[in-house]
Amino acid sequence: xxxxxxxxxxxxxxxxxxxxxxxxxxxxxxxxxxxxxxxxxxxxxxxxxxxxxxxxxxxxxxxxxxxxxxxxxxxxxxxxxxxxxxxxxxxxxxxxxxxxxxxxxxxxxxxxxxxxxxxxxxxxxxxxxxxxxxxxxxxxxxxxxxxxxxxxxxxxxxxxxxxxxxxxxxxxxxxxxxxxxxxxxxxxxxxxxxxxxxxxxxxxxxxxxxxxxxxxxxxxxxxxxxxxxxxxxxxxxxxxxxxxxxxxxxxxxxxxxxxxxxxxxxxxxxxxxxxxxxxxxxxxxxxxxxxxxxxxxxxxxxxxxxxxxxxxxxxxxxxxxxxxxxxxxxxxxxxxxxxxxxxxxxxxxxxxxxxxxxxxxxxxxxxxxxxxxxxxxxxxxxxxxxxxxxxxxxxxxxxxxxxxxxxxxxxxxxxxxxxxxxxxxxxxxxxxxxxxxxxxxxxxxxxxxxxxxxxxxxxxxxxxxxxxxxxx
Numbered sequence: 001x002x003x004x005x006x007x008x009x010x011x012x013x014x015x016x017x018x019x020x021x022x023x024x025x026x027x028x029x030x031x032x033x034x035x036x037x038x039x040x041x042x043x044x045x046x047x048x049x050x051x052x053x054x055x056x057x058x059x060x061x062x063x064x065x066x067x068x069x070x071x072x073x074x075x076x077x078x079x080x081x082x083x084x085x086x087x088x089x090x091x092x093x094x095x096x097x098x099x100x101x102x103x104x105x106x107x108x109x110x111x112x113x114x115x116x117x118x119x120x121x122x123x124x125x126x127x128x129x130x131x132x133x134x135x136x137x138x139x140x141x142x143x144x145x146x147x148x149x150x151x152x153x154x155x156x157x158x159x160x161x162x163x164x165x166x167x168x169x170x171x172x173x174x175x176x177x178x179x180x181x182x183x184x185x186x187x188x189x190x191x192x193x194x195x196x197x198x199x200x201x202x203x204x205x206x207x208x209x210x211x212x213x214x215x216x217x218x219x220x221x222x223x224x225x226x227x228x229x230x231x232x233x234x235x236x237x238x239x240x241x242x243x244x245x246x247x248x249x250x251x252x253x254x255x256x257x258x259x260x261x262x263x264x265x266x267x268x269x270x271x272x273x274x275x276x277x278x279x280x281x282x283x284x285x286x287x288x289x290x291x292x293x294x295x296x297x298x299x300x301x302x303x304x305x306x307x308x309x310x311x312x313x314x315x316x317x318x319x320x321x322x323x324x325x326x327x328x329x330x331x332x333x334x335x336x337x338x339x340x341x342x343x344x345x346x347x348x349x350x351x352x353x354x355x356x357x358x359x360x361x362x363x364x365x366x367x368x369x370x371x372x373x374x375x376x377x378x379x380x381x382x383x384x385x386x387x388x389x390x391x392x393x394x395x396x397x398x399x400x401x402x403x404x405x406x407x408x409x410x411x412x413x414x415x416x417x418x419x420x421x422x423x424x425x426x427x428x429x430x431x432x433x434x435x436x437x438x439x440x441x442x443x444x445x446x447x448x449x450x451x452x453x454x455x456x457x458x459x460x461x462x463x464x465x466x467x468x469x470x471x472x
Contacts, residue, residue, distance in 0.1 A: 005052040013043030033071045034351040037344075040065050041353070041395070044344060048391035055391050056333035059340025066347055080346055081339030084298035085195075085202040089338065091301020092196030093330050095273055096138035098308050098322050102266040105134050105146035113154075120175045120245040123154060125236055128182040132190030132232055136197045137273070139331070140187035144434035147183045148441065155179055155443075174243035177444050181452065182239070184438035185426055189231045192224040192420050195297065199334050200393035204419035207345055207397045213412050217280035217297050223416055227467040231424070234459045242452055265313040265321045272311075272321075276304040334390060341394025354402035369409045370469055373417060376400060378461040380421035385431040385457075389422040396422070413472035417464050424460040427453030 017039030018024045021032050030038065040061065047058040066077045099105060109130040116126040127147065135143040155176050191198035195205055195217050201224070208215040279286075279300045286295055308322040348354045384392055400418045404411040425431030427450050429439035435453075438444055 002052055005046070005050045008050075009043040009046040009052070012046060013039035013041075015039075016042045030353070030356055031351060033069070034353050034356070036065070036069050036071060037347045037351045037353050041344060041348065041398075044340070045395045048395055049387050051388060051391075054333060055388060056336040056340075058391070059333075059337040059394075062340055062343040062347065066343070071347055072350060076346065076350070077343060080342035081336070083206055083339065083342055084296050085206040085342075086335050086338050087298035088195060088301045089199065089202050090330060090335060091276075091298065091303075091305040092137065093139065094305035094308055094322055094327070095196075095269075095276065095301075096142055097326050097329060098265075098269040099134070099138055099273070100142055100146060101322065101326070102263065102269055104266060104269065105138070105143070106150065107262070107266075108134060109147065109150050120171075120178075121236075121240060124175070124178045124182050124239055124245075127151060127154070127179055128186045128189075128232055128236060131183050131186030132193070132228060135187045135190035136193035136228075140191045140198060141433040141437070143190070144183055144187040144437045147187075148180070148437060151179045151183050152441075171245045175245045177448055178239045178243045178245070180438050180441060180443045181449070182235075184432075184434040184444075185235055185456065186232070187434035188423055188426070188432050189228050189235065191423050193221060193228045194224065195220050196301075197224070198419075198423045199331075199338070199390040200419040200422045203338060203341055203390070203393050204397050204415050206342060207401055208412055208415055210342075210346070211349070211401065211411065215412065215416075216283065218284060220416075221281075223467065223471045224420065226471060227420060227463060230463050230467065231460060234463060235456060238452060238455050238459065242455070264315065268311055268321055269308070272304050272307050276300055337390055337394060341397075344394070345398040348398050348402070354398060357399055357402035367407075369407065370465060372407050373409055373414065373469065374461060374465045376414065377417050377421040377464050378457075380418055381424055381457050381461055382427075384422045384425040385428045389425065389432065393419050393422045410472065413468045416472045417468040420464045420468070421460070424457070424464070425453075426456040426460070 017035050019035075020030045020038055021035035022030070023032055043065075044058050044061055047053055047061075048055060063077060063081075066072055067074065071077075109127065112130045113123065113126045116122040116129075127150075131143055131147045134146065138146075188198075192201065195201045201220060205215045205220055279295065280297060283295045283297070283300070286293065305322075309320050309324055311321050313319045313321050345354075380392065380396065396418055397415055401411055401415050404414040407414070423432075426435070429436045429446070429449065431453075435449070439446070439449060
């Protein structure tokens, strides 16, 4: 099967090229270059969907194919691999390393639980909120990894009121599953809040910027943050309905967090983190006062990362807040995937493939736009259950962006909805890395994850459709 899938990518890609190439079968008005790009799109889509090779390897295909067939200059082909969005995500990941390295995630959950209280529902809400907020700035995988040990400690601190009563034992299991799912789902929910939260976000934002949109860090958060907040509320309601926890009593929650004063490295991380947020959010206002000042989201992120690399962890010490050796943990493969997706999208734009896709969907404009948006969103949500959300968005964004005018939907609305939908897969353990981590604990049965996840998938489709229709 692996050999078949490995060969299916180039074979189907070549078939598409021959079918649409006017010099061969010529069943369309595309140029030869456009036919080759369409074939490359199919090749990359098959390999990304099946993950028969590493996602980054597929991301390198445009460098080979576009160069061999002379579709654009070397600068046009390679410049997307050094796009501003890649530096934005790299800098954001470095901030995430600092937050993880110096225990700020543990301090966050302790702070939240101290203020939400110790009732079962409030503890579940505390983990959902904490993980979501952390995931807005740290990768969803790292957020879940940080929170899972704390979730285990919180569950261990809980007592069943009366073990003789079956309903209380059942309520305890409901509480346990709610806490662990709150970590897994919260890591995905919070990822849409900022451009740094999830890889699909910067891919969609950069495509929009390249096609004339003013999408930036602040604009994205104005859409993503309200969507995530409503999704958090919906998730908590679903937990309360599907996992009733009546009859439980709590003991004091003691989490494995040091109570010693915050160290210098943690304080400096917070200072740099807050300064970066202020720069991202305040960038449009700063530019209006100082138009000659060049502020880009990627430059701000890299500035924060450089400060973390050079400021000592301790006064007079040799180790930085984030030693350079820690960069081995950065997702370098995702950066290459970003570049490949952006290079493919640029080639589709230059050769007219995007325009051909747009024209082929003009007949669907008679269907109500909200209904079309909902269908696309729910399709991407369930597709993301079995495909990498990053690869899915890298493939889908150029297509749905080109389809938008023909469907009668604003381009920004459809592309942002596409990115949000790809991050909200809750049914299967393979849907997202946090779900896989939670399932691997053995504390959540697959049937419960699928049952709750299906309801949340439907909630997500409605929330994303409404939020993007209003805010985008």
